[in-house]
Amino acid sequence: MFKTSFGCSFWLRTIIIWVGILYYSIPQFYYLKQTSFLVNVVLTDFPYLCFMRKIIIAIDGFSACGKSTTAKAVAKSLGYAFIDSGAMYRAVTLYFMKHNVSITDPKAVSKALQQIEIEFRFSTENSRNEIFLNGLNVEDKIRTLEIAKHVSEVSAIKSVRVEMVAQQRKMGKKKGIVMDGRDIGTEVFPDAELKIFMTADKKVRAERRQKELLERGDVIDLDEVMENIKHRDHLDSTREESPLRKAEDAWELDNSDLSMEQQVDVVLKWVDQKIEKLEQASSVQS
Numbered sequence: 205m206f207k208t209s210f211g212c213s214f215w216l217r218t219i220i221i222w223v224g225i226l227y228y229s230i231p232q233f234y235y236l237k238q239t240s241f242l243v244n245v246v247l248t249d250f251p252y253l254c255f256m257r258k259i260i261i262a263i264d265g266f267s268a269c270g271k272s273t274t275a276k277a278v279a280k281s282l283g284y285a286f287i288d289s290g291a292m293y294r295a296v297t298l299y300f301m302k303h304n305v306s307i308t309d310p311k312a313v314s315k316a317l318q319q320i321e322i323e324f325r326f327s328t329e330n331s332r333n334e335i336f337l338n339g340l341n342v343e344d345k346i347r348t349l350e351i352a353k354h355v356s357e358v359s360a361i362k363s364v365r366v367e368m369v370a371q372q373r374k375m376g377k378k379k380g381i382v383m384d385g386r387d388i389g390t391e392v393f394p395d396a397e398l399k400i401f402m403t404a405d406k407k408v409r410a411e412r413r414q415k416e417l418l419e420r421g422d423v424i425d426l427d428e429v430m431e432n433i434k435h436r437d438h439l440d441s442t443r444e445e446s447p448l449r450k451a452e453d454a455w456e457l458d459n460s461d462l463s464m465e466q467q468v469d470v471v472l473k474w475v476d477q478k479i480e481k482l483e484q485a486s487s488v489q490s
């Protein structure tokens with residue numbers, strides 16, 4: 205069937221446009237919108253998601269700032285894909301630890317990288333993207349403090365970064381993606397339409413991470429979590445390869461005193477602003 209540049213079929217697009225015209229011109233449709241959630245979704249949200257300009261949202265920041273939770277909620281609200289790039293480095297770390305790969309041996313590292321296949325699959329059961337390492341779901345295995353203790357060293361290796369960045373860029377080819385990490389706005393997608401740099405008070409971050417670990421059944425002392433966060437902040441921001449830094453054009457979001465809903469709202473407002481600006485710019489050009 206004939207495809208438009210929007211990715212929808214011609215007839216689907218025609219039907220949606222006509223439904224839209226009827227929806228906004230016939231009073232009964234307003235009544236329907238108020239009475240049925242499904243009608244609301246089908247008539248309003250679906251056409252909106254279908255025609256909306258898609259952008260890349262890059263979220264960077266220190267460990268345990270709530271980047272992934274925010275990114276996930278933003279992606280869900282926009283119908284975008286969500287990629288937790290840190291999970292990829294954690295999966296590589298898991299593989300290296302399991303197979304005793306020496307990170308000081310470049311040959312062993314590049315041989316191991318050839319054996320690693322990482323993919324994200326959406327779990328309808330848990331309503332989230334889960335990471336698979338060589339076909340095995342490792343979503344929970346990569347979230348332990350043990351992995352956290354080694355991941356910064358592994359993610360500082362150039363060949364590891366080259367491989368991960370190449371895969372991340374592929375994932376963002378079609379836009380409509382929210383990716384969080386340390387170098388997303390500076391290295392992976394330097395042309396991302398919206399770049400956010402998240403920060404939060406160290407103690408708040410340690411408490412959040414401790415709670416997260418506890419929910420997984422790991423009881424860890426707050427001081428130990430804090431030490432790990434400090435250590436990773438230091439390694440991530442001082443390493444030679446793509447150190448963590450705020451991109452010049454990134455917008456800073458300090459979420460120390462914000463609830464999850466509040467930070468998601470801020471980001472969604474920024475997305476609207478950015479898209480509006482892009483629309484204005486393209487209408488001036490044409």
Ligand code: DC
Nearest residue numbers: 289290293355356359385386387436
């Ligand atoms: O976001 P996280 O804590 O799951 O990330 C784990 C580690 O991976 C972090 O210490 C730094 C590294 N990382 C990176 O170097 N680049 C990214 N884009 C994402 C994570």
